Amino acid sequence: MLRFARLVTALSLLLLLPSLALAQTRAGVVTNLEGSATAARSRAPQPVALKFKDDVLLNDRIVTGDRSIVRMLLGGKAVVTVRERSAFTITEVPGKSTINLDSGKIAVAVAKDRMNPGELLEVKTPNAIAAVRGTVFIIEVVRATAQATPGPAGVTTNVFGFSDTVDLNYFLSGRTLAVGPNTFASGTGSQLPSFGTMTPGQAQSATSGLHVQGQSVGDGQNAAKDNVLGTTLATFGQGGGLPEPLAVTSLVSQNRTLLPTPTAPVLPAGVNTLPPPPVVLPPPPVVLPPPDVLPPPVPGFKPEGTPTGVLVFGDRASGSTLSSDLASFGRIVSMNVATLPADLSAFGTIWHMSAFTPLLPDEQKRLAAFLALGRGLHLTGERPCCEVLNASLQSLVRSIVVDGASIRIGGLGDIGGLDTFNPNAKGTITTTPNVLTTWTALAPGGISGISGANVLVSGLLGVPVGAVWDSSDLVGGSGRLTLLMDSDWIFGGAGPDRRAVVQNIEQYIDDPPAPLNLTGPLFRSTAWAPVARVVPPTRLRSGAVASRSAVSTR
Structure with missing residues (x-):
């Protein structure tokens, strides 16, 4: 009987061998x-x-x-x-x-x-x-x-x-x-x-x-x-057989070593706006009325003629809900790519959505030049998992924020607690067009070296996890910049506040000048006849030209 039992066991193991193999x-x-x-x-x-x-x-x-x-x-x-x-x-x-x-x-x-x-x-x-x-x-x-x-x-x-x-x-x-x-x-x-x-x-x-x-x-x-x-x-090959990007001007290589040396952004008129200063033809003379009858200032921080393209880039760009969220309130993303394109001249607004790919020094310089043109940029930092990314953002921010040498991005651990928006943040960003109260982030990183209206969102013990700067804060006095220290919030699972946050940030960093709409005569009465004395044009900081005219009422 014992021999029979052993035989059955041996046969059972033999039958199992093929399946185990x-x-x-x-x-x-x-x-x-x-x-x-x-x-x-x-x-x-x-x-x-x-x-x-x-x-x-x-x-x-x-x-x-x-x-x-x-x-x-x-x-x-x-x-x-x-x-x-x-x-x-x-x-x-x-x-x-x-x-x-x-x-x-x-x-x-x-x-x-x-x-x-x-x-x-x-x-x-x-x-x-x-x-x-x-x-x-x-x-x-x-x-x-x-x-x-x-x-x-x-x-x-x-x-x-x-x-x-x-x-x-x-x-x-x-x-x-x-x-x-x-x-x-x-x-x-x-x-x-x-x-x-x-x-x-x-x-x-x-x-x-x-x-x-x-x-x-x-x-x-x-x-x-x-x-x-x-x-x-x-x-x-090293790329595992993946194709190189198509040879189309709007498509750039994802291999960073192949990106061409960046050049200064060029306006549609073909005028280079970075040093050396451009050669500008004098504009036609402009006649200004007395100061008390000037029209109200035109809202918006971007210069007239700024491109309207929206760029989304970064290692978390394509998988997020950002493009669809922006489209839901009329802002169509022109390009959604993994790396920063060489030519940024077609964009007025850039959303950076990354978790672990740092910004190269070359890319930092191009983004700084982009802001100097009076355009809008949103940056994404992360928790301690991704300090290399955070260090690159810190380098960029310190280079473009006035007196920003003490700003620290990351290196503060996970910031827990309820993340709340600052109701007094710059430019009504937390109240227009939506009133923002809480931000649903997943373990954001921290920021130090900022205070007051530059704090966009705060976490536990008031540690900032979001920041905002306007043109008065930036070197050169142009552009707007925001930063949030989490990338997961934009993936559709961050609660009902996600779209409202996207809309407020987009309106803040993409605020073009409104068209001038005059409802009455420009001058006090038709009996007033101004005579213009043209003054040579003055070159502004951005390379634009302003015409000064003195007016007399002989």
């Missing part, structure tokens, strides 16, 4: 990692934290954390780059590997020359299947907010093609598409998908957040895995 079959290896990513495995009670050069196994459920990116090489034939807050599982049957993407966004680069005849890579979402044999594409799954619509009906699948062809089947709607280079498709649930040529803005938005700067080959920990990573670099 399958569960531990390696699907790939982590080649880059920024932030955190976990792998849920059938044999592990808790998800395993992935590290650089870790194996990725078949049937692992991979989940990336906030502000995280992971890149992996699958079978030596494909590189998959995974953005933050994404979840997927890798499965395999003979001749076909499948990535089941549940949520988030991934970029897939497949080396056609490494694929066997008949071999296929699929990416499956709740409402679509993308099949490729060798191409580069990006696929994104967007779920309805708060899971209001369970199941695939509330899921949108977006696909962006960059090379070769993706065979795309929106199986819930029965529509099959061939997505080629520079084209896109988007389908929600069982609705018929849209399909067309990808715009430069769509291409930039698609690749945003997928470029990693994490670890790479060569630390000597494991020679075999170093060879695998070396193969990745040789086959797909």
Whole structure:
């Protein structure tokens, strides 16, 4: 009887071996990692934290954390780059590997020359299947907010093609598409998908957040895995096969080392507004009435002729609700990109939305020059996780705020408590057009070295977590600047006050001059006949020209 029991046990183990082997079959290896990513495995009670050069196994459920990116090489034939807050599982049957993407966004680069005849890579979402044999594409799954619509009906699948062809089947709607280079498709649930040529803005938005700067080959920990990573670099390049931005003037490279040397912004008339001073032709003479009959001052801080474009940039720009929030009150974002464009002349307002990418010295100089033209800028700082970012903001702010050498941004820990707006902040920013009381932030960082009306928001013990400066505070006397020390508040989950805060900040930093509207005669009576004596024009600080005229009443 004992022998029989042992035989049964041995046979049972033999039957289990294939499934155990399958569960531990390696699907790939982590080649880059920024932030955190976990792998849920059938044999592990808790998800395993992935590290650089870790194996990725078949049937692992991979989940990336906030502000995280992971890149992996699958079978030596494909590189998959995974953005933050994404979840997927890798499965395999003979001749076909499948990535089941549940949520988030991934970029897939497949080396056609490494694929066997008949071999296929699929990416499956709740409402679509993308099949490729060798191409580069990006696929994104967007779920309805708060899971209001369970199941695939509330899921949108977006696909962006960059090379070769993706065979795309929106199986819930029965529509099959061939997505080629520079084209896109988007389908929600069982609705018929849209399909067309990808715009430069769509291409930039698609690749945003997928470029990693994490670890790479060569630390000597494991020679075999170093060879695998070396193969990745040789086959797909340092960018993991991701496409370079399209060669369009409105689209800039996300590789900072390729950005051209910045030049001074240029006004539409072609006049360079930074030193050396421009050559200005004298304007026609202007006749001014006596002081007591001058029209009221025109509201707004921006010079006439300032461009109206809105730029949103930073490593958290594309995933936020900022563009849609601005559009809801009539401010259309001209460009939403990961890095600061080389040419800022088309923009009157810039929103910086980043969590961990610092502003380079070159970028700080261009933003300072942008403010000097009398334009508006919003900056985003963070908690102690991101002090490199905070240090770059501190460097910029100290350089542009009068007597700003003592301003400290970050380095103060997490500022808890209820975050409240200062009702007496500069320029009625907390009362116009909405009365702001509390700010729903997630563990903001702190600011010191500011006080009074320059404090926009305060946290625990009155520590500032937001700041505001107007033209009188800034070197050169031009522009407006705001700063909030959290990036999570703009992602749609920050309470009902989010849109009101966006609207108030936008109105403050984008306050163009109103058109002059005269309701009566300019002069006291028609019997008064002014005679103009023209005085040569005077060059102002910004490079503009004012004409002075003396008036007599002979």
